[in-house]
Amino acid sequence: MTLALGMGLGSSFAIAMADGHPDWVPDPNRYMPFSMGWRWPAGFVMAAGAGLGAVGGILAMANGPWDITSPRFHFSGWACTEGGNAPQEIVYPTAAFDIGCDISTDRITWVPFDFAGSASFNMPAQNQGTWATANITLPKDSIFYLRPKLLIAEGQSYIGNYRIQKHRNEKMWGAADWTALQALMDADAPNTAALDQFYNTVGNASNSQLLLYGPDLMVGLGWDGRPIPIILNDSLVERQEIAASADARRNLGLWRRWLDEPDPKQGRLVGLIMGVPGSKAANELAGSGATIATRRWAIIDEVKTLNGGKNCWTGIAAIEDGSNDNSATLSTWQNAIYSLTSTRFLGRYPGTKMLAVPMPGRTGVGTSLNFQTVAGQTIGSPWSTNLDTVNDALRAGGGGRFADYIDAYAFTMDPANHGKFKGAESFPIGNVSGATTSSAAAKVTQPILPGARVNFETVPGTTYTTQIVLTCAPDGGGLYDIVLQGNMTLPDGAAVFGRVTEDGTHLALYGIMDCFARWPQAHKSKFYPVI
Numbered sequence: 001m002t003l004a005l006g007m008g009l010g011s012s013f014a015i016a017m018a019d020g021h022p023d024w025v026p027d028p029n030r031y032m033p034f035s036m037g038w039r040w041p042a043g044f045v046m047a048a049g050a051g052l053g054a055v056g057g058i059l060a061m062a063n064g065p066w067d068i069t070s071p072r073f074h075f076s077g078w079a080c081t082e083g084g085n086a087p088q089e090i091v092y093p094t095a096a097f098d099i100g101c102d103i104s105t106d107r108i109t110w111v112p113f114d115f116a117g118s119a120s121f122n123m124p125a126q127n128q129g130t131w132a133t134a135n136i137t138l139p140k141d142s143i144f145y146l147r148p149k150l151l152i153a154e155g156q157s158y159i160g161n162y163r164i165q166k167h168r169n170e171k172m173w174g175a176a177d178w179t180a181l182q183a184l185m186d187a188d189a190p191n192t193a194a195l196d197q198f199y200n201t202v203g204n205a206s207n208s209q210l211l212l213y214g215p216d217l218m219v220g221l222g223w224d225g226r227p228i229p230i231i232l233n234d235s236l237v238e239r240q241e242i243a244a245s246a247d248a249r250r251n252l253g254l255w256r257r258w259l260d261e262p263d264p265k266q267g268r269l270v271g272l273i274m275g276v277p278g279s280k281a282a283n284e285l286a287g288s289g290a291t292i293a294t295r296r297w298a299i300i301d302e303v304k305t306l307n308g309g310k311n312c313w314t315g316i317a318a319i320e321d322g323s324n325d326n327s328a329t330l331s332t333w334q335n336a337i338y339s340l341t342s343t344r345f346l347g348r349y350p351g352t353k354m355l356a357v358p359m360p361g362r363t364g365v366g367t368s369l370n371f372q373t374v375a376g377q378t379i380g381s382p383w384s385t386n387l388d389t390v391n392d393a394l395r396a397g398g399g400g401r402f403a404d405y406i407d408a409y410a411f412t413m414d415p416a417n418h419g420k421f422k423g424a425e426s427f428p429i430g431n432v433s434g435a436t437t438s439s440a441a442a443k444v445t446q447p448i449l450p451g452a453r454v455n456f457e458t459v460p461g462t463t464y465t466t467q468i469v470l471t472c473a474p475d476g477g478g479l480y481d482i483v484l485q486g487n488m489t490l491p492d493g494a495a496v497f498g499r500v501t502e503d504g505t506h507l508a509l510y511g512i513m514d515c516f517a518r519w520p521q522a523h524k525s526k527f528y529p530v531i
Helices: 011-019 178-187 254-260 295-306 330-348 387-395 408-412 509-518 521-527
Strands: 054-062 069-075 097-104 121-123 130-133 143-151 171-175 218-221 230-232 316-319 353-356 428-431 436-444 453-459 463-474 480-490 495-498
Touching (some): 054 178, 069 097, 330 353, 408 509
Parallel strands (some): 230 316
Antiparallel strands (some): 097 121, 428 495, 453 463
């Protein structure tokens, strides 16, 4: 991996790099987010199948770098759209549903959530939501476990937040009622087959890994004073991987991995991630009724009230939103970002230090190339016409709107080929050993990152067939056994390459790890001052 060098940084930044971060001033009585694993409910509704009215699972979450006491967990009766109208919060279950949840630090002793004196809560459909507490202390940097459950009528539609990660022993179960579901939980039973389909696949309710409902915003006491930036974002932050490639702390994508890295100078940070896949700046913090995109903001403001007027983030906002607002009309694209920044966000949170995020590009390729080469990528309008102008304006402060910027474009795109991603050709990872025919298993000569999308050179020099490698393990004889997401025929000796981008928009795992290495941890200094 290559490391990015100087990005035109000033003298104050050089001092921060040399001396580490400014002093942190703890405020142990301020409720703050403490985990990077949670997400807002978003996506699609699912219908409870026959005998599957009770749905639950286990999630393995990671705590932040300070001990947490008095944790509070929010549950919602709605979900955000993903795609064209995102992040509008207008995906609704068909009827009310009962919810409950337990928490554990060891996966053995479970503490039930307290919903205002009850172990469960009847959530009305479309309801803003409710809070629960738990009598538990979560040690810093530790893994803790959530066991959410919901009860609905057969055929009723419900919503969710989470795709379980099997390699981290997360699970999803369905049963006829809570008693039967609890038996599955107590036995740590295998995943319920009807709910365990399309693993590592994103789509809709009929072709995607299903979603487990659970808490969204999580806050607690004990904060040690380090920055907690708020991120207004789309899928370029929220989802660039699915399930099988999550790291040991449940992180998916570039931003979560970067923030969560325990850098010796800048530390491990927790970010307040507000967006969902498909989010548009034009839709965020706007609308009401059938176009509402303000429910999440009302929830974080409930924590502000709990904190006596202090936000559950620390005065820095990174505006990553904007890619989905792309337009052939330059002013339309720019104004979508600027109106969110200057009018709606700063109108609600005046005095916030705003960080611009110059956006990555988008490219396309012919099917047989599968992003194998740089030369085979094409840049379409408006990415070839307006992106540089929009990004240059963001770097220049956006007409006084931004105090600084974090250059996602520079970390993501190929520095030697403007507007394009590195090709998979930059990441050779050995060869197939022994031909396989219509099999989801194969042997390779070098280890492959689990969950990575890779290109197999199935026809030398012309055809690169892509597949996700779910697992990779030494076979004891010098080779590595891999399990693929789907069946495919592989010729003996086929070259293997780490795919950089999933689709010319989102990064694949090898691209994420390359960008992670190029994005200096010292850029965390841009998240000061802490207020």
